[in-house]
Amino acid sequence: MSRVLEPKDSEQVARRLLDSSARNSYDPLVDIDWTAEPVPGKAYMPQERVSLYGTELWRRLSAEQRVELSKHEMASIASVGLWFEIILMQLLVRHAYDLDPRGAHAQYALTEVGDETRHVIMFAKAVERFGVPRYGPPRIVHELARGYKALASGPSMFAAVLVAEETTDRLQRSMMDDPDIQPLIRMVNRIHVVEEARHVRFAREEVLRSVPKLSRARLEAHRYLTALVSYAVVDSLIDPKVYRSVGIDPREGRAAALANPEFHQTRRWMAEKVVEFLTDAGMIGGPSKAILRRAHII
Ligand SMILES: [Fe+2]
Numbered sequence: 393m394s395r396v397l398e399p400k401d402s403e404q405v406a407r408r409l410l411d412s413s414a415r416n417s418y419d420p421l422v423d424i425d426w427t428a429e430p431v432p433g434k435a436y437m438p439q440e441r442v443s444l445y446g447t448e449l450w451r452r453l454s455a456e457q458r459v460e461l462s463k464h465e466m467a468s469i470a471s472v473g474l475w476f477e478i479i480l481m482q483l484l485v486r487h488a489y490d491l492d493p494r495g496a497h498a499q500y501a502l503t504e505v506g507d508e509t510r511h512v513i514m515f516a517k518a519v520e521r522f523g524v525p526r527y528g529p530p531r532i533v534h535e536l537a538r539g540y541k542a543l544a545s546g547p548s549m550f551a552a553v554l555v556a557e558e559t560t561d562r563l564q565r566s567m568m569d570d571p572d573i574q575p576l577i578r579m580v581n582r583i584h585v586v587e588e589a590r591h592v593r594f595a596r597e598e599v600l601r602s603v604p605k606l607s608r609a610r611l612e613a614h615r616y617l618t619a620l621v622s623y624a625v626v627d628s629l630i631d632p633k634v635y636r637s638v639g640i641d642p643r644e645g646r647a648a649a650l651a652n653p654e655f656h657q658t659r660r661w662m663a664e665k666v667v668e669f670l671t672d673a674g675m676i677g678g679p680s681k682a683i684l685r686r687a688h689i690i
């Protein structure tokens with residue numbers, strides 16, 4: 393059901409976020425024990441969130457192989473996540489370029505760039521620690537994003553940022569207190585969840601502030617762009633190369649995941665909160681919803 397959402401004063405919000413950043417921020421280089429050994433038998437993400445969970449291929453995997461695949465899928469999600477965070481850093485720097493640097497709003501945008509710099513290194517170190525191949529989005533997505541990060545602006549920019557941040561956030565929240573998950577992953581997730589909460593607040597306010605200023609035609613254009621970028625990001629999270637880690641051909645694994653109703657459900661679950669917000673804010677609606685449906689985001 394649609395609620396009426398009102399943006400708050402942007403300086404006031406930014407001041408509060410700066411305050412919270414000063415009180416509660418982490419330095420993953422010192423706050424995480426990078427030398428700790430992984431705990432044998434513990435998974436790297438909840439098994440029911442692994443893309444093949446519930447399929448015939450999954451049934452054929454041993455318990456060890458299931459843990460191994462969870463490690464590679466988590467590494468892929470972290471790798472695609474950090475790729476998007478590098479994009480986000482550029483978007484935020486471009487956003488700050490036009491702002492009055494004396495204001496809290498500009499200063500918070502730059503604080504967030506600092507957060508994301510630390511997150512990228514944190515995820516990169518975690519992936520390095522796992523000893524997995526380099527995972528990432530498909531080449532075409534990587535190349536198209538070059539133009540996107542140089543040009544994107546307005547409500548669809550912040551809406552797409554929210555989809556990337558909130559979908560992964562939901563997954564991370566669900567396992568940060570789960571004793572069956574590797575301690576390193578839980579710590580990384582805990583740090584990320586704390587700092588992402590501020591980023592989500594900041595981006596949501598930007599969406600609420602900018603959507604009402606759009607004409608009907610521009611609103612539809614921003615909805616399309618939001619849907620397309622969301623599709624590209626969500627569909628890239630699992631690099632098909634991960635299936636090689638358990639002897640499954642990447643094409644076969646990807647086809648099985650895309651046909652897997654459990655995996656569709658996982659995607660909708662990850663997107664549930666952000667979809668609710670973007671629908672209320674007006675950024676999800678109209679014919680572009682078909683794209684989100686195809687991606688199993690709605
Ligand atoms: Fe982040």
Ligand SMILES: [Fe+2]
Nearest residue numbers: 508557588591
């Ligand atoms: Fe973030």
